[in-house]
Amino acid sequence: MATVSTIDEVDAADDSPVAQPRRTVPVAVIVTPIIFFSIFIGAWQLLVRAADIQVLLLPAPTDIIDRFFTDFGLLFELAQNTAIEAFKGVLIGSFLGVTLAGITQPFRWLNRGLLSYSSTVKALPVVALFPLTTIFFGVSSTAVVAMVTIAVSPIMFTYASRGFSGTSEHDELMRSISAGPLTRFWSLVLPRALPYVMTGLKTIVPLSIIIAIISQYFGGSVTTLGSYIRRESTSLHTVDMWSAIVMACTLGITAFVAVSLLDKFLLRWHPSNR
């Protein structure tokens, strides 16, 4: 048996861990959009006032913001209800999509066939299917949730399928340590699929808000943004309508930011988050 003397000094600098780059956000990234946005709003305001455009046609930003804050309580509640319906749809739809992706993994032909369908299903005009959901669930909140679920599950199915079907050297590793199927699932398949699911969520969450609002526009519970927008637009209360639009925008952005934060939190180890 060979014995060996202790190794030479480790060259610390050579073997040191890879430095973690500090990412400072340049000032420009924050300031420029604000400038652009202000210019846009400013031009809008100027246009409305200078051309003396009727409130009916295009209200001035000042009027809109004013109404937004006045009605904030109401708008917030509407946004909440909308968010809840959208969120339920995301939850159910994601669950269905992920489960279906998982179940069809062993059946490649089935999985591929479904993938073809779901990628074309982006073309689902909500407006064509929503009436059908109201037939089933009545003109109600449930119909909206159902619509979001229908719209969202194919997308999650696609992303989850990609996440589950990737193979890596880690599969060999699992075999070499004789890991059982349960270990393989929890320690490899699931974490490996997570980035894909999160990317899917980033697409789905803002989409769910939009679909919820569109569905609510055509018929849903009255205490929702979509329904409110419809009421106000048909009664030509354009300022109220626009303030609701501002709220809808805010909701969409907030939802997106929330998902991004979740992504950063869950995927600290992922290359995209270093």
Place this chain on the structure above:
Amino acid sequence: MGRIASQIASALFLALLAAVLWEVAKLVSGTGDIKMPHVWSILAHFGTTTSQGEPYSTFMLLNVWSTAKASLTGLVLGVGLGMLTGIAIARSRLVGYGLTPLVVAAQAVPIVAVAPALVLWLGTGAATKAAIATYLTYFPVTIATTRGIQAVPAESRELFQTIGASKRTVLFGLEIPFALPLIFVGLETAAAFSVVGAIVAELPFGSPDGLGVVILTSWQFYIFQPEALYCVALAACSLGAVFVLGIRSIAYFSLGSRSQGEVL
């Protein structure tokens, strides 16, 4: 070729499977014919005649065509404007910082909120339809173009620099060809959205024809003819699918192996 054939086969098989599942669900839940018409009666409805005396299928096709025209116009406009914006954004870092968040935020505005405003400005004619379709297609194309051009590797840019290429050459010789696969992915989404946009535009705004109108009437008179709503839903989805597959085919034939995935 065999690949496409087998994909078509499995697509047909799945459609058949869906029909079977529908009937099974109907049987098991005992749902009546009003809520859940039989698959065959839905399909049979395409063969009936409308109260005006014309074949339902012709009626449907005419409306599909009306919507398709508006979608196509919107798509072309949206793609054109979107690519221009995307190129502008990718060009200048400052413009990029400024516009990107705005573009992303604008996507969050639900179309039903903007549509009424557009109707107020432009009336209820074809212009509004095209405008709404353009609005929806504009954003995915812009984002895809920006991302595609930004993904051009630095070494390739350096190469073009060393051969003294003009900005125009860089644009048409490097940036666009490189970004094309990603742009096509954005185009797919845009194509789907253009159909949605056209239909939304037709909806409550008194448009004379188009799938949106058919959807509304079928919804209103559902009790009398439940199959109709299903038929128009199928037609609308098929139109969207045709648009998406159309874009994919163009991508496949112009990019070959570089396109992201196969046609189906």
Place this chain on the structure above:
Amino acid sequence: MADQALGLMAQNLTKRFTGSGSDVLALDGINLEVPKGGFTSVIGPSGCGKSTLLRILSDLIEPTTGQAEVNGKSPREAREAREFGVVFQAPNLLPWRTVLKNVTLPLQVMKVDRDDRAKTATDMLELVGLPGFERHHPWQLSGGMQQRVAIARALSMQPSVLFMDEPFGALDEITRDRLNLELIRIWAQTSATIMFITHSLTEAVFMSTQVAVMSARPGRITEVIDIDLPAERTAETRDDPRFYELVIEVRRALSAAAGVH
């Protein structure tokens, strides 16, 4: 009796790969014996089947014909008894786990309890020269360090056999030399049987007790060279004239193997 003295045994091993239109004879009649506690390097040109051989012995793939034994058992039995560890060319660390959790992965599978796992893992990390890095993530480590974690992981099962498929192939020469010395030290401390695949002649001669030379297409072992360098290998061993003689001998064997086809 003779079997017990053998750590690894391959007898007339053949592997044929058939698949969509291709038929490749990867290994043709491989015979190899590695005594218990021996360090055998397998060297040969790309595509000669060295990895295939390793994968058959480690039960990652099945041979077409022939027999293989690890510690007197079939590869499958040995794998299920967790008697060997595998180190691949890529560290294969799970990016979502800390270094410690990566090392304890096999122990987790073996249902060892948490505290014992942590203790073993910490010991192994110290053995490979990475004390204190338990809470780091793989992406914070250099390639050499990641590979050492992979070795620690393979060792955590206290295996009597270690399979290593070009583990230092992706590293620069300086790091590789250092890790060679580390591996020898670990080998001395654990008395494991090691099968080591490499492209590098100097690496093979430096560390092993025997070097098996393979030819390509189909893969055959053309020669097994005994490395009669002193048991204690140090950095100075590379200056030993006998070292160079052996390297030349291996090189000759390699060209002979290449010339056979």
